[in-house]
Amino acid sequence: MRVYFTTIILLILPLLGLTQSISDLQKQKQETQAEIEYTTRLLEETQQSEKTSLNKLRLLNNQINQRTRLISTLSDEIVIYDQCIQNSELSIEMLQNDLQQLREEYAGMIRLAYKNRDVNNELLFLLSAESFNQAYRRLLYFRRYSQYRKDQGEIIGEVSSVLNDNIKKLEERKEDKQTLVDQTRQEYRMLAGEKGQQDTELQKLADQKRNLQQTLRQQRKIELQLEQEIQWIIEEEARKNRANGEPGYALTPEQKLIGDNFEQNKHRLPWPVERGVIVERFGVHQHPVLTNVQVRNNGVNIATEIGSKVRAVFKGEVSRVFGISGGNTAVIIRHGAFLTVYSNLREVVVKKGDLVDTKQDIGTVYTDYDDDGKSILKFQIWQESQKMDPEDWIVK
Known part of the structure; x- marks a missing residue:
């Protein structure tokens, strides 16, 4: 039952809205980046003139607001990635525990099968039945036990595969988060430069x-x-x-x-x-x-x-x-x-x-x-x- 409980958890976690939230934030980020690029083009047109103007200041103000909004979006995305990473680590821990328990149970069955590997033991167990119905039930028990052992081996393989996939996804999410962290630092540096330019323009305009x-x-x-x-x-x-x-x-x-x-x-x-x-x-x-x-x-x-x-x-x-x-x-x-x-x-x-x-x-x-x-x-x-x-x- 523990395996099925873990499987349910693994199915529920991705449905918590995190994936959709990341998609929405990425769309918002792309739109803001496009606005920043366009405003930068307009600023480049004004930079061809050495004259300080209110228009240039307003474009800078708009650029700073857009950059601030982009940083906020990146920060929100990082928070969601942290949640995804935590969920992935929890899933991996549960899978590892389940896999360990499955392997121990399977090892116990293999040891028991090895001790009772003599075909004569099974035959004597069937022949010692008090009735035909009891012998039939014992035969069904052997078959079910054999099938259970086979199923247990397949489950171990499936859990191992899911575990490996989760470990791979965890590493990918950590890499994506680091990319976002690096991008946020870069945006902060650019924001600081724009604010410096804003202060310069404000000072020049204050004299006019x-x-x-x-x-x-x-x-x-x-x-x-x-x-x-x-x-x-x-x-x-x-x-x-x-x-x-x-x-x-x-x-x-x-x-x-x-x-x-x-x-x-x-x-x-x-x-x-x-x-x-x-x-x-x-x-x-x-x-x-x-x-x-x-x-x-x-x-x-x-x-x-x-x-x-x-x-x-x-x-x-x-x-x-x-x-x-x-x-x-x-x-x-x-x-x-x-x-x-x-x-x-x-x-x-x-x-x-x-x-x-x-x-x-x-x-x-x-x-x-x-x-x-x-x-x-x-x-x-x-x-x-x-x-x-x-x-x-x-x-x-």
């Missing part, structure tokens, strides 16, 4: 407070102009509806259907650029350099490569294409009750009234070669006059 304050004022003007344009669109459509005797924000059946479909795709909308990293998030947050200064972002800022195409995140109708002083060109697309806003564009290829489809190109991200070659798309989502966090809508 006047320029940063001017940039912040310009950014606020751009945000205000975008809000005014969106409000103008909403009010214009409301006036048209009221002139036709309809409620102020009434939607046509087709617009309502598009809006419903848009909302149903929450968390599943594609990114407005094929590749990019978010360097400034939605809402109010502390300025990365200026103390006691908060920044409000009505959307997200996405850093991408030079020449990246901007695309509609969902089918809809172009409501506005207009220029912004200091903010290049912006495009607003209506999707029923929702609006998506794409600003800091150049070479826009759509116009007001155009119907666009999901992932259709609408323009190119503007690259500021006077500011370390940064390529930043500013992306917003509105539900009528209510600002929405784009990260709640685009696919992770």
